[in-house]
Amino acid sequence: MASIDLQARIPNNVDLANNRRLQRALEKWQPAYLDWWNQMGPEGFQASDVYLRTAISTERGGWANFDYVKMPDYRWGIFLADAEEDRVIPAGDHAGTPVWHEVPGEHRNALRRIIVTQADTEPASVEQQRYLGATCPSLYDMRNLFQVNVEEGRHLWAMVYLLHAYFGRDGRDEAEDLLARRAGDADKPRILDAFNQPCTDWLTFFCFTMFTDRDGKYQLGALAESAFDPLSRTCRFMLTEEAHHLFVGETSLERVMRRGAQLMKQDPNGDARAQGGIDLPTIQKWLNYWFSYSIDLFGSEISSNAANYFASGLKGRWHEAKDYKEHKALDQVYNLDVIEDGQLKTQEVPLRNAMNEVLRQDYIKDAHRVLERWNKALEEEDVPYRLSLPDSRFFRRQGVYAPYFFDPEGNLISEETYNAKIGDWLPTDADREYVASLMQPVNEPGKMANWICPPKRGINRQPVEFEYVRAD
Numbered sequence: 046m047a048s049i050d051l052q053a054r055i056p057n058n059v060d061l062a063n064n065r066r067l068q069r070a071l072e073k074w075q076p077a078y079l080d081w082w083n084q085m086g087p088e089g090f091q092a093s094d095v096y097l098r099t100a101i102s103t104e105r106g107g108w109a110n111f112d113y114v115k116m117p118d119y120r121w122g123i124f125l126a127d128a129e130e131d132r133v134i135p136a137g138d139h140a141g142t143p144v145w146h147e148v149p150g151e152h153r154n155a156l157r158r159i160i161v162t163q164a165d166t167e168p169a170s171v172e173q174q175r176y177l178g179a180t181c182p183s184l185y186d187m188r189n190l191f192q193v194n195v196e197e198g199r200h201l202w203a204m205v206y207l208l209h210a211y212f213g214r215d216g217r218d219e220a221e222d223l224l225a226r227r228a229g230d231a232d233k234p235r236i237l238d239a240f241n242q243p244c245t246d247w248l249t250f251f252c253f254t255m256f257t258d259r260d261g262k263y264q265l266g267a268l269a270e271s272a273f274d275p276l277s278r279t280c281r282f283m284l285t286e287e288a289h290h291l292f293v294g295e296t297s298l299e300r301v302m303r304r305g306a307q308l309m310k311q312d313p314n315g316d317a318r319a320q321g322g323i324d325l326p327t328i329q330k331w332l333n334y335w336f337s338y339s340i341d342l343f344g345s346e347i348s349s350n351a352a353n354y355f356a357s358g359l360k361g362r363w364h365e366a367k368d369y370k371e372h373k374a375l376d377q378v379y380n381l382d383v384i385e386d387g388q389l390k391t392q393e394v395p396l397r398n399a400m401n402e403v404l405r406q407d408y409i410k411d412a413h414r415v416l417e418r419w420n421k422a423l424e425e426e427d428v429p430y431r432l433s434l435p436d437s438r439f440f441r442r443q444g445v446y447a448p449y450f451f452d453p454e455g456n457l458i459s460e461e462t463y464n465a466k467i468g469d470w471l472p473t474d475a476d477r478e479y480v481a482s483l484m485q486p487v488n489e490p491g492k493m494a495n496w497i498c499p500p501k502r503g504i505n506r507q508p509v510e511f512e513y514v515r516a517d
């Protein structure tokens with residue numbers, strides 16, 4: 046089961062050859078996908094040889110396959126993690142009973158909605174990032190961008206497979222619509238807000254892979270705990286790919302921070318910008334913006350949908366099966382800070398209704414783990430400046446805090462104070478212009494843009510100077 050049929054027109058480990066109807070349907074979708082990729086995928090470089098990894102098996106080490114590939118020839122396919130024997134439903138009212146191998150009628154709409162919402166983010170991010178190749182800070186970074194892009198394309202395949210295989214006509218229609226929406230389009234935008242934001246500079250790309258892909262990690266983690274076994278297996282394999290995207294975000298931001306610190310020390314006035322770098326306060330603003338945008342993606346703090354998804358077993362908590370002993374989450378409360386009579390007060394929310402917030406808090410913990418590593422790097426660079434992540438109430442556009450104004454520490458403030466300070470907290474037009482002005486391509490193997498440190502090591506044990514992308 047673990048080996049992948051790479052020679053098939055659609056590489057897969059789901060025995061597609063023995064399901065002719067499904068195979069035909071997906072082979073019909075394939076040219077539409079390629080059209081979309083050619084139209085909306087990375088601008089330029091489609092004829093370049095890119096040093097990419099391709100999955101050849103879903104077992105450990107199945108990733109070790111690196112080679113030069115032209116992106117349109119990437120072997121996009123359908124790979125599910127191996128089935129767990131005797132797997133039981135991890136969460137909710139039916140926890141402990143056998144998982145589903147088909148979609149139960151009563152959960153069909155909810156499951157379809159969950160899958161489509163996840164699926165929509167995959168092509169959206171490719172669209173958002175499509176112009177970045179032209180301004181890469183190094184060939185190493187350009188290769189990482191393209192690796193992320195082709196894998197987001199594969200994630201779309203993973204979700205479209207579920208739609209085609211388990212949702213009949215509706216699923217096929219949804220699969221078509223996934224290629225019709227466009228990130229940032231006024232008439233046919235992508236479903237979630239963060240996936241309509243422009244991503245035109247590399248600092249944004251690194252924040253996106255750090256924070257927004259990390260949201261993906263937690264959403265996929267919740268779906269990996271689903272009672273619907275094909276969804277669980279699909280998401281488990283996607284998580285192994287996602288780990289690299291997060292690596293790109295974390296380590297690249299650290300390289301920008303280190304460089305900012307070094308240039309700050311070099312400058313007689315301690316001004317990294319005067320030395321052509323990105324100063325740490327500017328990086329802080331980008332962190333504030335993308336952290337806040339990304340935690341919105343978890344949904345409202347108090348949510349009856351979240352309660353229903355948990356109750357019916359469609360989603361679980363992060364590592365539900367592994368880390369929790371009690372899987373029903375009944376007769377328990379979550380203490381949530383809410384605004385009452387103009388003040389922050391703690392409210393008891395039934396735990397199931399707070400599942401979005403439970404997942405968000407796991408995410409926030411994970412993000413703080415990375416923050417600590419960054420601050421250690423700044424300590425190593427011997428500068429006193431430290432970075433932070435804003436409170437989860439700051440700059441929210443969704444959920445119970447959205448109607449109010451908070452500072453980055455989470456204190457309730459007036460709208461006037463907020464408006465007076467917002468330019469200190471979030472990127473201003475001038476900041477964006479400055480960062481944009483640094484985005485000049487560096488295409489020589491081993492060379493780095495002045496505003497970023499080289500990586501500690503190359504990809505797949507290749508040297509940093511390796512020619513990760515060969516121009517066409």
Ligand SMILES: [Fe+2]
Nearest residue numbers: 167197200261
């Ligand atoms: Fe993805």
Ligand SMILES: [Fe+2]
Nearest residue numbers: 258261287290
């Ligand atoms: Fe990703």
